[in-house]
Amino acid sequence: MFIQSKISVSIWLIFFGSLNSNLYSQKINPFERPGSRQAKAPPVIRPAPPPPPPKAINPNIELRGIFKFRGEWHFSLFDRGRNLGAWLKMGESFDDGKVEIEGFNPDTEELKLKGGLSLTLKNASKNVLPVPSGQPVKKPTSTPKVAVPNRPPNLPGNRPRAITIPPRFNPPQRK
Numbered sequence: 001m002f003i004q005s006k007i008s009v010s011i012w013l014i015f016f017g018s019l020n021s022n023l024y025s026q027k028i029n030p031f032e033r034p035g036s037r038q039a040k041a042p043p044v045i046r047p048a049p050p051p052p053p054p055k056a057i058n059p060n061i062e063l064r065g066i067f068k069f070r071g072e073w074h075f076s077l078f079d080r081g082r083n084l085g086a087w088l089k090m091g092e093s094f095d096d097g098k099v100e101i102e103g104f105n106p107d108t109e110e111l112k113l114k115g116g117l118s119l120t121l122k123n124a125s126k127n128v129l130p131v132p133s134g135q136p137v138k139k140p141t142s143t144p145k146v147a148v149p150n151r152p153p154n155l156p157g158n159r160p161r162a163i164t165i166p167p168r169f170n171p172p173q174r175k
Contacts, residue, residue, distance in 0.1 A: 061099060063111050063119040073104050075111055077119075 064085065065076035077094050078085035086094055093100040103112040111119045 061095070061113075061117075061119065063121055066104075066109060066111075066121065068106075073106070075101060075104070 060079055060081040062078045064078045067074050072089055074087050076087050090101055100114045102114045109121055
């Protein structure tokens with residue numbers, strides 16, 4: 001009986017060993033769901049979206065004036081194409097948000113806009129203009145007289161025609 005049990009144990013070992021090697025050769029896990037080892041679709045790699053087009057910087061924009069008030073710089077930008085100007089502070093935008101003030105160097109009086117454009121004052125002479133107040137106004141010495149045609153004098157029987165202007169009539173406003 002001992003030999004018989006030894007043979008049956010060895011048969012069982014051979015059976016389970018072959019079963020085990022068979023499972024490992026096929027890489028099957030008895031705890032997986034059926035069909036979970038099917039070939040997976042390769043991952044779809046989408047190309048990166050194209051970068052947004054650069055904002056067109058209007059070449060007609062000029063810097064026309066600068067002043068500092070209560071510690072804040074103010075800049076006058078003017079669009080020659082649209083004949084439109086505005087006073088802006090640091091960080092504010094102009095031309096429907098296409099032009100935004102990024103920085104200002106007071107030493108060189110250069111204004112930097114987003115997008116790399118920099119502006120300097122247009123036709124700046126850096127001279128203070130004289131104020132004409134306090135200076136006397138010279139009047140011309142002789143005024144030329146206008147020749148008046150000869151008219152008959154205004155006598156009671158020789159009156160000029162009078163024109164009567166009727167009163168102004170304002171119609172009611174329509175709604």
